[in-house]
Amino acid sequence: MAIARVGSSEKVYSPNKRSKRNAYLLLAPGLLWLLLFFVFPLLNLAETSTKTPSPTFETGEFVQSFRFANFIDAFLANQAQFYRSFTYALAATIIALAIAYPLAYSIAFRSGAWKNFLLILVIAPFFTSFLLRTLAWKQILGAEGPVVFILKFLGILPDGATITATAFSVILGLTYNFLPFMTLPIYASLDRLDYRLIEASGDLYANGATTFRKVTLPLSMPGVVAGTLLTFIPASGDYINAQLLGSPDNFMIGNVINSRFFRVVDYPTAAALSFTLMTTILILVIIYIRRSGTDELV
């Protein structure tokens, strides 16, 4: 009976009501989680963002007055930090991509027996705290540290110049810290790539470079898209790197949100900034995914 049904009807592939209900049941914990930990806080954030300080200016006391100008004020006052967040994050993403792709490629195709060892090396930084790793860079790049000493000795760095407390060191820190997030998805998509497709491309008159451009790269795009998002999104919201490796001239929007929230106790501004940041990232991500999804990749 079952055999008879398979060939005869298209209905075989459409889920019946019961399996649909089961699907929703299976989704329920996830949806609940999203609701509890994303939607509710988000609504709270939205609600907070239009409040104003209470008449007494009491610490942490705010009243709802639907002041949407909070968004404009917050944005105008911190344009430089917004701009910096996105340019630093973009720079870090591009540099990380330039480093991670060849790295992931070598691990996926050229590492042989070393593959697992190299993958562990990629993940190894996660075994120590993000903060400690960044502090380590601060030591390495410090004004009296080894790197500056060597560069000054070689005459590459002029006297009095430093590496830390510059945009360079912040971007370097961001790149370093998020490199694994770039490397791993690219590695995963390359590792999944059927090597026969690369052979097929060669067989069809494509040389190494053309094969990379027409086959390897397009097929690893899901990894590239995932990697760039996993780097860009947290990097644009990061404040630790700017805090530790930058100067006040390198502070990003994350630093502002952090200080509004913890130091000034100005929750509405912190909320408005967070909301603006989130929305901006969301829009950028949607544009990016749309573009990388519909573009003719070959």
Added chain:
Amino acid sequence: MSEPKKVQGDLILSNITKSFGDFVAVDDLSLRIEQGSFFALLGPSGCGKTTTLRMMAGLEEPTSGKICIGDTDITDTKPYDRPVNTVFQNYALFPHLTIHENVAFGLRRRGVKEIDPAVEKVLNLVELAHLKNRKPSQLSGGQQQRIALARAIVNKPALLLLDEPLGALDLKLRRQMQIELKWIQTEVGITFVHVTHDQEEAMTMADTVAVMNNGKIEQMGSPADLYENPKTVFVANFLGQSNFIDGTLESSDGASVVANIQGTRITFPKARNNASGKDLKVGIRPEKFRLHSAGDSVNGNVLTGGIITDISFFGVSTQYLVEMAWKQELMVFEQNDGGAPDLEKGDAVTLSWEPQFTFALDANSN
């Protein structure tokens, strides 16, 4: 974007050896494949046939030896510079490209101007022009197989390599594709080199079959030749089934040979004696035997004193196991065409066969 040189002629492999570390995959193999022929490399897995094919494609480098097409040495030519295309085992269609773009891939790389008409034509040949805007994942296995073929032949290579191209298809589709492949090969006139472990597939399609074992070619010839006159036990067993009876050569005069097998004297054509010494392994294929009730008078080579120990009904034929006086069980296929007597387990029988269906190998051959 390199335009491969116009290369034509027979494919010649000279003393090709390929080792992976200590393992010799292909051992001093020499081979000539006639231009325009359908050639099959047949053998069990691990016999070196795929490695041989990959060396033809340029995907592996021979450890030593030479590969030529006509007068052109292509041993060191990169795959993308060879006038060779491959239909890969699992098709290796580019999942991110449409069918049209998959087929056009090689043409674009070579900078061919008129791409669309060429693609259209080859898609018509494989009867899938209507699917040209689909992605490979939207096609069935058989359709993908045909696209893989179209993608290769559209380039009009001097040599088309097929690596177990039908392995992933079900039996019915495989039969159909065997016929289509043969037809297409005739149509386009390209040299096809087909690697398979399926003897039926090889015999159905190929003009010439080379049976490979342990990195060497055991025997090469037309399918019928290989089947009827195998030169080694391996070939005899790899292509169909065989009964082997130990015997000794008694005399050899003119066109025929007399041999003694387990006390019975038989004759067969001299051309069928592939043994160099006196001790023989005499081979008779199961379907060549005729079964008779004991005591019937029969012509040709005859073996008496058999007892039926097992009967299996196959539809087209029936298989009998007959135990001989020297305790060897022989296998017999009888067509179910009413020609054979009604026999049951335990019946005493006589076996006969036409002398020209005998083949003899050295006793120590294997």
Added chain:
Amino acid sequence: MSNDFREMPKDPKTRSLINAQISRRGLLAAAGGVGAVALLASCGSDSEIAAGSFPEDEGGTVRWANWTAYMDQKRVDGERTYPSLNKFIEQTGIDVDYLVKYNDNDEFYAQVQEKLKAGDDIGYDIVTPTDWMAARWIRLGYARELDSANIPNKGNILDTLSDISFDPGRNYSMTWQSGFAGFGWNKDLVDEDILSLDQLFSEKYKGRVMVLSEMRDTIGIILQYQGVDISKQFSEDQFMNAIDFLKQKISDGYIRQVKGNDYLEDMANGDALAVIGWSGDMFSENLGGQNYGFAIPESGGTLWSDNMLIASTSSNKSNSEKLINHYYDPAIAAEVAAWVNYICPVKGAQEEMEKIDPTLAESPFIFPDAETLSKVQVFRGLSAEEEFNYSDAFQEAIGA
């Protein structure tokens, strides 16, 4: 100051960084301060303060939330013990749960704020906020008035600390330890004593100077340099002048970074040659073998304190007061000071210190003389509106 049990940096900002790092692992934090969302959810309710209605005194164990490495310690069989605290327990039979819970004034406040508001037990009887945060607690009615009868040693508090703007007469708070903010420098790289802001912001240190992210310390020193008495009422204009001065020094590239306690790392690796920093740090680093100098600015430094307060939700008031009293016993205070090396707020402790360690008794960092104290001021308490606006202006000035 011994570094034995210095688990967390003293600076609130560093602490918050470390703790933010933990919450970074949370779901949304990576998207930039969005992690604050979850915290926001716990703030901002408009319920009125349950002022005036305090819990009945039920006695029992006193629970004390304090900062790291802020109590005399001793390892006994590998276990950390607090000798001065054990004396209190032996003498009174009152049990004490000493909890190292303070990493950051703001963070600690954020954790207990809701409960304070609702009048639910926050889990601590004694808390130890810094002056300005203590001011907030008192202003909001989150601190209980101290009963002098239970604190006979109250009069032992140093005169400079006895009458401060946020708690005139010390009715709600008693100082735990104090410290100075002034100039610190690395003697290996700086060959002079830095005594003024002009010296600090001179060409030779340009780009290698760091100032504290504690507003009251950095701005307090600038204000005094500009001739403003920070212990008395000053105008918003005066404050903003100091902010402008700071902004200018940042944008001109004199100030490399604005930092919390982690400026010590910058001094160690040479990024910072000179700083506006804290006395205790320079002192402790001296003990640690570092060659640092410290001076109170000629124009005036700041004096800050951490204060013991009894939370409004405490049901263990009298025992808590007895504990506060215990630490105003000069001998006990000297015992603590000998370990933590901060300014001891108790009169007579210096004499007691003679018995423990005569060298420490001479230290102006633990027992500042009148001349030293004349050079420092306590930053006045700010109104809620001032605190909001000034801290906003300060954060903006330092780029965040």
